[in-house]
Amino acid sequence: xxxxxxxxxxxxxxxxxxxxxxxxxxxxxxxxxxxxxxxxxxxxxxxxxxxxxxxxxxxxxxxxxxxxxxxxxxxxxxxxxxxxxxxxxxxxxxxxxxxxxxxxxxxxxxxxxxxxxxxxxxxxxxxxxxxxxxxxxxxxxxxxxxxxxxxxxxxxxxxxxxxxxxxxxxxxxxxxxxxxxxxxxxxxxxxxxxxxxxxxxxxxxxxxxxxxxxxxxxxxxxxxxxxxxxxxxxxxxxxxxxxxxxxxxxxxxxxxxxxxxxxxxxxxxxxxxxxxxxxxxxxxxxxxxxxxxxxxxxxxxxxxxxxxxxxxxxxxxxxxxxxxxxxxxxxxxxxxxxxxxxxxxxxxxxxxxxx
Numbered sequence: 001x002x003x004x005x006x007x008x009x010x011x012x013x014x015x016x017x018x019x020x021x022x023x024x025x026x027x028x029x030x031x032x033x034x035x036x037x038x039x040x041x042x043x044x045x046x047x048x049x050x051x052x053x054x055x056x057x058x059x060x061x062x063x064x065x066x067x068x069x070x071x072x073x074x075x076x077x078x079x080x081x082x083x084x085x086x087x088x089x090x091x092x093x094x095x096x097x098x099x100x101x102x103x104x105x106x107x108x109x110x111x112x113x114x115x116x117x118x119x120x121x122x123x124x125x126x127x128x129x130x131x132x133x134x135x136x137x138x139x140x141x142x143x144x145x146x147x148x149x150x151x152x153x154x155x156x157x158x159x160x161x162x163x164x165x166x167x168x169x170x171x172x173x174x175x176x177x178x179x180x181x182x183x184x185x186x187x188x189x190x191x192x193x194x195x196x197x198x199x200x201x202x203x204x205x206x207x208x209x210x211x212x213x214x215x216x217x218x219x220x221x222x223x224x225x226x227x228x229x230x231x232x233x234x235x236x237x238x239x240x241x242x243x244x245x246x247x248x249x250x251x252x253x254x255x256x257x258x259x260x261x262x263x264x265x266x267x268x269x270x271x272x273x274x275x276x277x278x279x280x281x282x283x284x285x286x287x288x289x290x291x292x293x294x295x296x297x298x299x300x301x302x303x304x305x306x307x308x309x310x311x312x313x314x315x316x317x318x319x320x321x322x323x324x325x326x327x328x329x330x331x332x333x334x335x336x337x338x339x340x341x342x343x344x345x346x347x348x349x350x351x352x353x354x355x
Contacts, residue, residue, distance in 0.1 A: 026128055
């Protein structure tokens with residue numbers, strides 16, 4: 001089969017012909033119909049500090065996907081050949097404190113698809129039965145079903161606070177930021193502001209439901225000043241920081257109103273210095289950090305939002321490409337000319353993809 005591989009400790013990826021995976025007794029083999037590229041895959045392409053410390057090549061990458069089960073191990077009981085599925089990318093141990101207290105997304109013994117074990121940028125992927133998620137082909141086409149895993153990040157980031165009637169700011173309009181805009185809109189937010197330095201992404205932000213957008217790169221004022229003007233110096237009820245950039249984190253704290261809420265989701269590449277007294281304590285801010293998804297609680301919420309089309313992700317699919325076009329896809333994403341790009345293995349394009 002064809003697979004997109006990290007073959008060595010260097011920049012780039014290669015498309016190789018490799019054996020179809022063998023499955024263990026508790027695993028299933030899936031013919032991949034659609035797989036989505038995410039920021040993790042860009043880090044792996046670049047072979048940056050994080051990926052060079054985490055990955056052990058050779059490895060097939062990719063962890064956001066949908067496909068059809070073509071083989072099951074002899075111990076598999078709840079998945080059948082022909083099932084249309086996606087998968088939770090975190091293969092957790094099931095026995096640690098976090099796993100046993102509904103916090104499996106924080107399991108310290110996690111193996112991640114496409115990072116710690118072979119992933120989904122291939123004709124076939126093998127995964128344990130316990131991470132399988134059943135899809136409805138009539139309600140979710142493969143390109144949308146493949147986005148459930150990253151969309152779940154935004155669902156988790158927004159799900160534990162009341163968004164109804166609130167004024168909201170989303171800092172960073174990458175895919176998860178754009179997902180967040182769609183969710184806050186569907187949840188009854190009164191007003192949604194969004195900021196990014198990429199005009200293409202700001203256009204998508206408007207399409208996903210943002211009422212006003214701002215590009216600090218092309219303006220004389222900064223985002224905090226813009227927010228102050230837009231809110232009559234009051235600030236916003238809720239701010240979602242989705243970039244991890246130092247300036248954006250400071251903007252998030254400065255843009256929230258006194259007694260407001262800030263959710264930090266973006267991951268900084270280095271420590272950030274903040275003014276705890278003035279930006280947090282004296283403002284009585286509520287700050288929470290979010291990572292991953294609740295397994296599988298968040299998946300049910302994700303399914304409801306997508307199957308009912310309360311949130312439509314179709315505008316965020318910028319292109320569908322073959323596995324062999326991985327370099328073109330990476331370049332499009334790096335240039336900021338795409339939101340989500342789908343890889344469609346040619347071996348399985350004949351599988352009915354639904355509506």
